[in-house]
Structures are given as C-alpha cells and as structure tokens.
Amino acid sequence: MNLQPASEFTYEQLTDAYNETRVDYMVPMPMNVARLMEYCRVYDVSLEHSCVAVEEDAMLGLGMLGVREERGWITRLGVLPAGRRKGTGSALMMGLLEAGEKDSLDTIWLEVIKGNTPAHQLFLKFGFKETRELIVARRAPKTQLDNTIFDKVKRITTLNHEDAIILLSHREERPNWLNETESQQNVRNLSALLVELKNGGRGWVTYHAGLLQLTRLIVEVTVGDPAEVTETVLAVLHQRHKRQDSIAENLCEDPKWIGFQKAGYFDSFRRIEMKRPL
Numbered sequence: 719m720n721l722q723p724a725s726e727f728t729y730e731q732l733t734d735a736y737n738e739t740r741v742d743y744m745v746p747m748p749m750n751v752a753r754l755m756e757y758c759r760v761y762d763v764s765l766e767h768s769c770v771a772v773e774e775d776a777m778l779g780l781g782m783l784g785v786r787e788e789r790g791w792i793t794r795l796g797v798l799p800a801g802r803r804k805g806t807g808s809a810l811m812m813g814l815l816e817a818g819e820k821d822s823l824d825t826i827w828l829e830v831i832k833g834n835t836p837a838h839q840l841f842l843k844f845g846f847k848e849t850r851e852l853i854v855a856r857r858a859p860k861t862q863l864d865n866t867i868f869d870k871v872k873r874i875t876t877l878n879h880e881d882a883i884i885l886l887s888h889r890e891e892r893p894n895w896l897n898e899t900e901s902q903q904n905v906r907n908l909s910a911l912l913v914e915l916k917n918g919g920r921g922w923v924t925y926h927a928g929l930l931q932l933t934r935l936i937v938e939v940t941v942g943d944p945a946e947v948t949e950t951v952l953a954v955l956h957q958r959h960k961r962q963d964s965i966a967e968n969l970c971e972d973p974k975w976i977g978f979q980k981a982g983y984f985d986s987f988r989r990i991e992m993k994r995p996l
C-alpha cells in the first residue's frame with residue numbers, strides 16, 4: 719500500500735472512494751461530485767495536502783486536510799470496509815500529519831461523531847485531545863407559530879451577505895472550523911437579521927436560505943438573556959421562512975441552545991471536537 723496526494727485523482731474518483739468508505743456509516747452522508755467540490759472550496763480543503771491510500775491501482779481509503787494559516791483540519795477520513803484494521807487508517811493519519819508538518823502548521827483540528835468508537839480510538843491513539851462537544855440540530859417547518867413572542871420585538875433589520883460577514887467576524891466565542899468566518903465567507907448569499915427586543919435584548923442570526931432548507935445558521939446574542947434572545951431571533955427568522963426545514967451545525971451546549979430548543983430545534987447527533995499540536 720502507498721499514499722498518494724489526492725490532487726493526483728479526479729473529483730469523480732475521490733467521490734466514489736469517499737462514498738465507499740461511508741456505506742456502513744452511522745450517519746449516512748452520501749456525496750456527489752458537485753457537493754464534494756463545494757465542500758473543498760468552502761472549507762479550504764487542499765487536495766495537495768490530502769492523501770489517498772492505494773494498493774495495486776485500487777483505492778483503499780482517503781483523508782483530507784483543510785488548511786488556514788497555521789491551522790489544519792482533518793476531514794472525510796475513511797477506509798473501505800473490506801480493508802479496515804490493517805493499518806490503512808493509521809497510514810492516512812500519518813500522511814496528513816506529515817503534510818501539515820511540511821507546511822509548518824502548528825495545530826490540527828478534527829471532529830468525530832459521538833459514538834464512532836473506531837475513529838475516536840484512532841484519534842486518541844494519534845494524540846488528539848477532546849476540546850468540546852458540538853450539537854447538530856434540526857428543525858421541521860411549522861406553519862403555525864406562537865405569535866406572542868413577536869410582542870417582544872422592537873425592531874428587525876435585514877442585512878446582506880457583506881454585513882453578515884462583518885457580524886460573524888466580531889464573534890466572541892471561538893467558532894468551530896465549519897462555522898469560522900473563513901467558511902462563511904466562502905458561502906455565497908448569506909443573509910442576516912438583527913433583532914432588538916423591547917426589554918433591551920439584542921441579537922442576530924446569519925443563515926443561508928435555500929429553496930427547501932435553511933443552513934449555516936449562526937446566532938449571537940450581544941445584549942440580554944441568551945435563551946430568550948436566541949428564541950426571539952429564531953422566531954423572527956422562521957416567521958419569514960415558514961416552508962423550509964433548518965439545520966444548525968456545531969452548536970455548543972450553552973444557554974443559547976435552550977433558545978434553539980424553545981424555537982423547535984432538536985438534537986440530531988453530536989460531534990466531539992479534538993485537536994493536537996504539530
């Protein structure tokens with residue numbers, strides 16, 4: 719078996735191999751070529767730093783590396799089911815860490831779905847330490863909303879993509895790779911709503927409104943009770959987008975999460991964020 723840079727393969731080949739590694743995955747996430755290309759663009763995945771494990775022309779597995787300044791992010795790691803437990807996952811990890819070292823990165827980040835013991839054990843073995851647990855939450859559309867919440871609202875301001883990026887760049891909490899301003903900047907057509915409450919509370923939400931789904935939701939509370947302001951901001955958002963279902967990725971279990979739940983979001987699955995120095 720040898721490792722080759724992913725840049726030596728086409729997106730079609732990488733997509734096929736990736737899908738093969740995920741046939742028995744705990745959260746099904748099939749990809750197509752356009753989505754993998756979009757994923758690499760939005761999350762700054764470098765195919766030159768990413769690795770494919772090959773044996774006699776057959777792809778055994780792959781792993782990808784996102785690169786931002788001195789930070790790296792391991793993603794899409796997987797080995798085809800028939801070839802597991804033979805050291806391929808470890809070889810891919812070594813290849814990705816070496817690629818990061820060569821580029822003088824100082825920290826490598828990743829996430830693993832809670833309950834994915836093989837991958838979690840692999841990352842612990844490679845010296846990764848847990849930093850926090852993140853929630854992937856979803857919400858079904860509701861045509862009937864609790865209108866009493868709108869009595870709390872004093873003013874709503876609609877903002878465009880550029881304003882959304884400015885809001886995101888002023889966040890106080892450290893965002894996860896998916897939600898970093900760099901990721902959001904790479905997304906086209908973000909929208910934002912700034913909501914002021916009569917009691918002085920203030921917060922905003924940035925999001926991408928697709929035809930069927932709201933994605934890339936990020937809420938920040940700048941003044942007031944985090945749960946109340948989050949619930950109100952989300953109520954305003956969902957009043958304007960009644961038909962779409964929503965997904966909010968990598969939320970922390972903090973008071974804002976209570977506001978998300980009050981607005982109808984439920985815990986779909988959890989990720990464990992991990993990091994190690996290089």
Ligand SMILES: CC(C)(COP(=O)(O)OP(=O)(O)OC[C@H]1O[C@@H](n2cnc3c(N)ncnc32)[C@H](O)[C@@H]1OP(=O)(O)O)[C@@H](O)C(=O)NCCC(=O)NCCS
Pocket residue numbers: 739740743794795796797798801802803804805806807808809829830831834835836837839840843
């Ligand atoms: C996680 C995965 C990449 C591991 O690949 P692999 O080729 O089987 O890994 P290796 O043979 O190099 O094993 C290395 C270490 O991983 C851990 N590991 C791998 N499979 C494991 C299992 N079934 N149970 C517990 N630990 C396991 C062990 O720590 C192992 O070290 P050990 O052999 O000294 O015990 C593979 O199981 C996979 O592709 N899973 C599906 C996709 C996935 O979960 N990707 C990760 C997304 S974050």
